[in-house]
Structure formats: structure tokens, C-alpha cells
Amino acid sequence: MAVIKQSANALLKVTHVQYAVEQLLNLNMETRKTEILHDINLSVYPNEILGLVGPNGSGKSTLSKILAHIIEPNQGKITLNGADYQSIQPEWHLHQLVTMVFQDVEAQFIGQNFTEDMLLYLTNFGYNETQIENAITEVTSLFGLQDLVEQPFTALSGGQKQLLAIAEALAIHPQLLILDEPTAQLDGPNTDMVIQLLQQLQREHRVTILLVTHKLAELALTDRVLVLNQGTIKQSYATKSLLTDQAVLEANQLPVPDTLAIITALKQAGLPVGQLADNSLPAFTREVARLLRRQQHA
Amino acid sequence: MLELKNVNYTVKTTQGDERPIFNQLSLSLVPHKLYGLLGVNGVGKTTFLNLISGLVAPTTGTVAFKTKDVYQSAKQRRDYLDQVGYCLQNPDSLFFNKTVLDELRYGAGAASVENLIQQFALKPLLTASPFELSGGQKKRLALAIMLKKQPEILLCDEITAGLDAHYRQFVLDLLKQYKRQHLTIWVTHDIDEAVAVSDELLFIGHGRVQKYPILAALRQPAIFKHYHLRVPSQAAISKALITQGLFTDQQYYRSNQEIAAAITQIWKLR
Numbered sequence: 001m002a003v004i005k006q007s008a009n010a011l012l013k014v015t016h017v018q019y020a021v022e023q024l025l026n027l028n029m030e031t032r033k034t035e036i037l038h039d040i041n042l043s044v045y046p047n048e049i050l051g052l053v054g055p056n057g058s059g060k061s062t063l064s065k066i067l068a069h070i071i072e073p074n075q076g077k078i079t080l081n082g083a084d085y086q087s088i089q090p091e092w093h094l095h096q097l098v099t100m101v102f103q104d105v106e107a108q109f110i111g112q113n114f115t116e117d118m119l120l121y122l123t124n125f126g127y128n129e130t131q132i133e134n135a136i137t138e139v140t141s142l143f144g145l146q147d148l149v150e151q152p153f154t155a156l157s158g159g160q161k162q163l164l165a166i167a168e169a170l171a172i173h174p175q176l177l178i179l180d181e182p183t184a185q186l187d188g189p190n191t192d193m194v195i196q197l198l199q200q201l202q203r204e205h206r207v208t209i210l211l212v213t214h215k216l217a218e219l220a221l222t223d224r225v226l227v228l229n230q231g232t233i234k235q236s237y238a239t240k241s242l243l244t245d246q247a248v249l250e251a252n253q254l255p256v257p258d259t260l261a262i263i264t265a266l267k268q269a270g271l272p273v274g275q276l277a278d279n280s281l282p283a284f285t286r287e288v289a290r291l292l293r294r295q296q297h298a
Numbered sequence: 299m300l301e302l303k304n305v306n307y308t309v310k311t312t313q314g315d316e317r318p319i320f321n322q323l324s325l326s327l328v329p330h331k332l333y334g335l336l337g338v339n340g341v342g343k344t345t346f347l348n349l350i351s352g353l354v355a356p357t358t359g360t361v362a363f364k365t366k367d368v369y370q371s372a373k374q375r376r377d378y379l380d381q382v383g384y385c386l387q388n389p390d391s392l393f394f395n396k397t398v399l400d401e402l403r404y405g406a407g408a409a410s411v412e413n414l415i416q417q418f419a420l421k422p423l424l425t426a427s428p429f430e431l432s433g434g435q436k437k438r439l440a441l442a443i444m445l446k447k448q449p450e451i452l453l454c455d456e457i458t459a460g461l462d463a464h465y466r467q468f469v470l471d472l473l474k475q476y477k478r479q480h481l482t483i484w485v486t487h488d489i490d491e492a493v494a495v496s497d498e499l500l501f502i503g504h505g506r507v508q509k510y511p512i513l514a515a516l517r518q519p520a521i522f523k524h525y526h527l528r529v530p531s532q533a534a535i536s537k538a539l540i541t542q543g544l545f546t547d548q549q550y551y552r553s554n555q556e557i558a559a560a561i562t563q564i565w566k567l568r
Contacts (some may be wrong), residue, residue: 054462056433056465061432102455104433157344184459185459187338188338188529214461253463262535265554265555266558271565284535284538285544288539292568
């Protein structure tokens with residue numbers, strides 16, 4: 001499948017976005033302004049998974065919330081399909097076009113259980129009862145979560161809640177889905193499940209995703225990666241070149257794939273190892289075999 | 299030192315019937331060790347930590363610390379709680395003060411606050427509300443608060459989730475150092491990280507908790523599969539090299555550095 005990326009028109013375009021919080025310090029009404037984001041410029045293209053990385057506290061969650069129209073920037077412009085966020089009316093329509101799953105899933109739910117939560121959520125978007133029931137069936141079958149819909153959230157594990165939160169954000173078929181560290185709380189099997197689902201969404205449903213992450217398994221899903229640091233987009237990488245460059249990964253506080261870390265350690269020890277074609281185990285084993293067998297024959 | 303004997307723990311479901319989480323659990327944990335607690339979502343990792351934290355009493359059976367039954371009396375339980383530091387999965391539940399500084403100053407041990415600020419690089423955050431911090435910053439603050447009282451038992455529930463590489467390493471180093479004098483248990487979903495740092499693994503599943511030394515577990519990947527966990531990448535890498543005849547059967551290592559050192563060793567010998 002041919003994927004049109006940079007040449008296509010941007011789905012979402014962010015220009016000169018700036019955001020600061022003003023804090024009340026005391027009863028003399030003295031305040032202090034802290035700039036969190038200054039001059040953010042970025043584009044998200046249709047059907048891409050765009051990664052957003054950066055050190056803790058760099059403003060990733062704040063930027064995500066601005067893009068999801070949960071908080072408003074002080075300055076700057078955001079357009080979706082060319083239309084300014086301010087011009088999209090009624091306002092709730094924007095929340096249908098761009099949805100977000102929070103880092104803290106507890107903040108996501110209002111109802112006692114998923115069914116109740118979906119009822120509250122989708123009523124806001126004018127869904128009737130039948131449509132709501134259909135939406136619940138559709139997303140839960142996609143995830144295999146049918147058994148959880150009536151369980152109270154208090155009885156579910158963090159991972160199960162995370163899966164339901166993503167299911168909910170997908171229920172209204174958004175054009176852009178923003179995920180803030182979606183598998184940070186999940187174990188291996190659940191992580192795999194979410195990741196497989198994200199791939200499926202990208203391929204079959206053409207959902208565009210902005211993925212805030214620190215994890216390699218999630219980064220591997222992305223097409224491009226933006227690095228946010230000190231409130232601005234510092235760098236942009238093609239994922240493939242990022243994931244095979246240990247120095248760049250480390251400079252951006254990202255984890256290094258194990259195979260790459262071992263090869264780099266061997267290089268530093270002065271062994272004549274070559275570049276890995278990719279970070280896969282077969283590519284790694286081939287390289288080590290070449291190294292050790294060559295030595296054997298010499 | 300921490301002794302669980304015949305612990306049963308049952309919860310009531312919404313349908314009103316009883317669901318056993320732990321069944322005749324007996325386990326002994328000692329200081330100077332870092333235990334990595336592993337298990338799939340919903341299996342009871344947090345429940346296990348709650349049971350040994352002094353917060354939740356087992357349905358039947360005993361949890362004893364230095365031979366004293368933790369849940370025997372309210373006083374015994376209070377005494378025990380003083381010796382436990384528990385970083386909850388959701389750090390928000392730990393915070394109640396207006397600022398990060400107030401949070402750090404709260405309670406005994408004020409003398410160590412300056413050190414903690416330095417050690418955890420909290421200086422730029424002191425006047426912020428703990429609830430406004432980023433996810434990673436909250437985890438750091440929670441750990442700093444818990445370490446202030448230097449608890450004999452430190453429990454960390456997904457303390458590295460959402461941390462960037464720099465602070466992840468910082469927290470891992472801290473755990474490695476803390477366990478030298480204390481009993482430390484941590485939950486993580488990053489199996490590779492658990493293997494690289496822990497001394498022993500505690501597998502939770504099927505109503506039980508099973509203890510394995512790291513190398514023993516690495517040599518038997520079936521253990522991980524039994525608990526529906528991913529095989530650690532260290533084991534997968536060793537296994538691939540063994541299959542190629544590059545490593546011998548017993549060459550399993552905990553970390554990438556050790557694997558690299560082993561390859562270097564072979565390269566030099568040949």
C-alpha cells in the first residue's frame with residue numbers, strides 16, 4: 001500500500017503555539033508565569049503514526065492536551081484539514097474529530113463501568129441508545145473486551161482500564177487519535193495487544209495517531225518521531241534512522257534496543273563489528289557469527 | 299524476615315460470589331535483596347503488595363515481620379506501617395499538600411529534605427503543586443517522600459513506568475543501592491529491566507507466588523511462558539547465540555554488558 005506522507009496536505013497543522021501557566025503566589029495577588037511551550041510548529045499527515053518523545057517534564061502531555069483542545073494555547077494557530085480550531089463549530093464537534101487518551105486513565109472515566117461511561121460520553125455527541133449499544137459492541141469486540149463492560153472500574157486492573165480508555169476514544173471514529181503513553185502501565189501480552197490494534201487501525205481504518213511515548217515497542221510503530229525539549233520541537237527523525245543510532249537515542253533520553261547496545265559495546269571494546277541492518281535478533285546473530293567465525297578462520 | 303504463612307485472600311465480586319486471589323501462599327523474603335515482582339495485568343501484583351504493606355489484611359493466614367504478626371493488633375500494624383515505604387501505582391493517592399516542598403517537609407526527618415531535593419533534582423519543582431507535575435515527575439517525588447523515612451521495607455509499584463531513560467537509570471541505581479541495607483520489592487512490566495536489576499524474581503499467577511533466582515529463571519524460559527510473560531530479551535539473545543553454537547549451553551547473562559563481555563572473551567580466545 002502506497003502511503004502518501006509529506007507531499008500530502010497536513011491533517012493537523014500547528015503554527016507558533018505558545019503556552020504558559022500563571023500561578024498565584026500569595027494573597028497580594030502576586031503571580032508568576034512559567035512558560036511551558038514556546039513556538040511549537042508541527043504537522044501531522046493523514047494516516048501516519050507520529051511519535052512525540054522528550055524528557056520527563058518537557059511538555060509532551062501539555063502539548064497533547066492543547067492538540068486535543070482540552071486546554072487552549074496563549075498564542076498560535078492550529079488547523080485541522082485547513083480549518084482553524086476556533087472556526088470548528090459547534091465546539092464538541094472538534095472533540096469528535098480529535099480524541100485523546102490520557103496518561104492517567106483514572107482521569108478518563110466518569111461512569112462506574114464502561115457501559116455507563118460510554119452512555120455519558122456518547123450522549124454528548126448526540127448518539128441515541130441504539131447507536132450507543134452498537135458503538136459499545138463494535139469497539140469491545142475489536143479488543144476482545146466484552147467481559148469487562150459491566151465490571152466496575154474499581155475492580156479492573158490498570159491495564160484493563162487502559163484498554164477500555166483506548167476503546168472509548170475510538171468509538172466515535174476520530175480523524176486524529178492522541179495517545180499519551182498508552183502502554184506505560186501494561187504488561188507484555190496487553191502491550192502486544194494494544195500495539196497490534198494500533199497497527200490494525202493504521203492499516204485498515206486509516207486512523208491518524210499521535211503517540212507520546214518512551215518505549216521502543218511503541219516507537220517502532222511510528223513513521224516519524226518529533227523530539228520535544230524545553231518547550232519546543234528540537235528535532236525530527238525518520239523512525240528507522242533513529243532506532244539504529246545509539247548516540248541519538250541516548251541524547252534524547254530514549255531506551256536503546258538490546259541488540260544495538262551489545263553491538264555498540266563490542267565496538268567500544270575494539271572488536272571489528274559492522275553496522276546492524278536492523279535491530280532484529282537474526283540480524284544481530286548474523287553479525288556476531290560473522291565476527292566470531294572470521295576470527296576462528298584467521 | 300518477612301514471612302507469609304498460609305495466606306488466603308478472597309474478594310467479593312459484583313455478583314456477590316467469592317473470588318480467591320491467593321491460595322495458601324507461603325513465602326519468605328529477606329533483606330539485602332531486590333525482588334522483582336512479575337505477572338500479567340489483573341493477576342494480583344498490587345494486591346500482593348497491599349497484603350505485605352500492612353494496608354490490607356489477608357482473609358486467613360499471617361504476614362509476619364521479624365517474627366511479629368503484622369495484623370495481630372492495631373498497634374502492631376501501626377508499628378509495622380512506620381517501617382514500610384510504599385510507592386503506589388498512582389502517585390496522586392500519596393499527595394495531599396499544596397506544594398512539592400510542603401510534601402517533602404511533611405512528617406519526620408526534616409533534616410534529610412535538602413539532600414532529597416538535591417538527590418532527586420526537585421529544586422525547579424518546589425513551588426509547584428504535586429498534582430500538576432508530569433507523570434514522571436510524580437513518580438520521582440513519590441519515591442523521594444518514601445525514602446525520607448528510610449523504611450526497612452520499600453515497595454514500589456511500577457515506579458519506572460513513564461520515566462525517560464535518564465530518570466529510569468537513576469531510579470534503578472537507587473533501588474540497587476537501597477536494597478544493600480533493606481528489603482526492596484518492585485513491580486515492573488519491563489521484564490528485561492526486572493532481570494537486569496533484581497536479585498530474585500517473584501512470579502505471580504494461578505493464586506501463588508513463586509520465587510526464582512535470576513539465572514535459574516533465564517535458563518528456563520518456560521517459567522515466563524507459564525505465567526504468560528514475554529521471555530526476557532537477554533534470554534532470547536543468549537538462546538540465539540547458543541543455537542548458532544557461538545555460546546555454550548550454560549551461557550545466560552543478566553545484562554547486555556555481560557553478554558558483550560562474554561562475546562569479547564570468546565573473540566579474544568579464538
